Amino acid sequence: MTQIGTDVHVAAEFLEAGNVVGIPTETVYGLAGNALNPDAVLTIFRVKNRPAFDPLIVHTDSLQKVRQFVADIPEPAHQLAQAFWPGPLTLLLPKRDLIPDLVTSGLPTVAVRIPRHPLTLKLLHLLNFPLAAPSANPFGYISPTTAQHVADQLGDQVPYVLDGGPASVGLESTIIGFEEGQATVFRLGGMAIEQIEAVIGPVSVRTHSTSNPKAPGMLSSHYAPRKPLILLQPGESPTPNNRAGALVFREPFGGIREDHQRVLSPTGDLNEAAKNLFAHLRTLDSLPVDVIYAEPLPNQGLGWAMNDRLRRASVQ
Ligand code: TXA
Numbered sequence: 001m002t003q004i005g006t007d008v009h010v011a012a013e014f015l016e017a018g019n020v021v022g023i024p025t026e027t028v029y030g031l032a033g034n035a036l037n038p039d040a041v042l043t044i045f046r047v048k049n050r051p052a053f054d055p056l057i058v059h060t061d062s063l064q065k066v067r068q069f070v071a072d073i074p075e076p077a078h079q080l081a082q083a084f085w086p087g088p089l090t091l092l093l094p095k096r097d098l099i100p101d102l103v104t105s106g107l108p109t110v111a112v113r114i115p116r117h118p119l120t121l122k123l124l125h126l127l128n129f130p131l132a133a134p135s136a137n138p139f140g141y142i143s144p145t146t147a148q149h150v151a152d153q154l155g156d157q158v159p160y161v162l163d164g165g166p167a168s169v170g171l172e173s174t175i176i177g178f179e180e181g182q183a184t185v186f187r188l189g190g191m192a193i194e195q196i197e198a199v200i201g202p203v204s205v206r207t208h209s210t211s212n213p214k215a216p217g218m219l220s221s222h223y224a225p226r227k228p229l230i231l232l233q234p235g236e237s238p239t240p241n242n243r244a245g246a247l248v249f250r251e252p253f254g255g256i257r258e259d260h261q262r263v264l265s266p267t268g269d270l271n272e273a274a275k276n277l278f279a280h281l282r283t284l285d286s287l288p289v290d291v292i293y294a295e296p297l298p299n300q301g302l303g304w305a306m307n308d309r310l311r312r313a314s315v316q
């Protein structure tokens, strides 16, 4: 059985011994292991039931440490790191040999992020290695935003979950790569495009299949609940149904039982909505409903990333 606690020293001991540990970040909880230890990395893939072609993000706590395992930081990447780290942004950078090929699924780039969570920053400070950490959910399911979500789904395989409270952003990090100095967004996420463009100018967005260029189209269905999810069109209402649930932005729909509905933000705040998105989807998944309707969010700020997640979670 897993233990849920707030002791970074206990977490550090498990990690130093090559075990995997659940860690809080501002985006979602991660399933962390020593990124420099191939056995620990293999354990991550096994526990998550994740295909080996899907590379992991490496987490650390300073730009100085990042330089130890990347060969180069292009200028726009450096500007973004200065502006947004620690934060919900992952940069794809050319890797050094120190990072095992297993972590990057053989790709020449490594995904790097400095997360913005005080407990995890403290943990990373204690360790003399970076942490590889995918979201701590079984592959394909909704990402966890509390320690309990991690324990519920992976508890029997993870000895310790570091509890840092509910994730403050609630969406996985935005992933950006650089080709010949040009920035490309590979995954929409917790850092809004508008904020990124304010620092480095216009970026292109290439998220149609997956952030893994080696597996085009394979992961377009992802982040999904077990119940079928139907993403409505803007302005569309679901047909009345006693056995339906609904995820709505500001207010419940008529025709669906109110106790089968979850409101993302009564005041229409997209950041609050993002924070609630995955927890509400989990709750809806556990209710006695046969189908979940989801209302699309406005396409601005974190609304883009939420609509992306809802599209991937939906039956297509
Ligand atoms: O917010 C987050 O990013 C969370 C927290 C725990 O940090 N982590 C997370 O990891 O969402 P994961 O493994 O669920 O998603 C990582 C994504 C995958 O889609 C993977 O394909 C992509 O990052 N990725 C990792 N390395 C890559 C690389 N070298 N090139 C392209 N995509 C990469």
Ligand code: MG
Residues within 6 Å of the ligand: 134, 135, 143
């Ligand atoms: Mg994930």
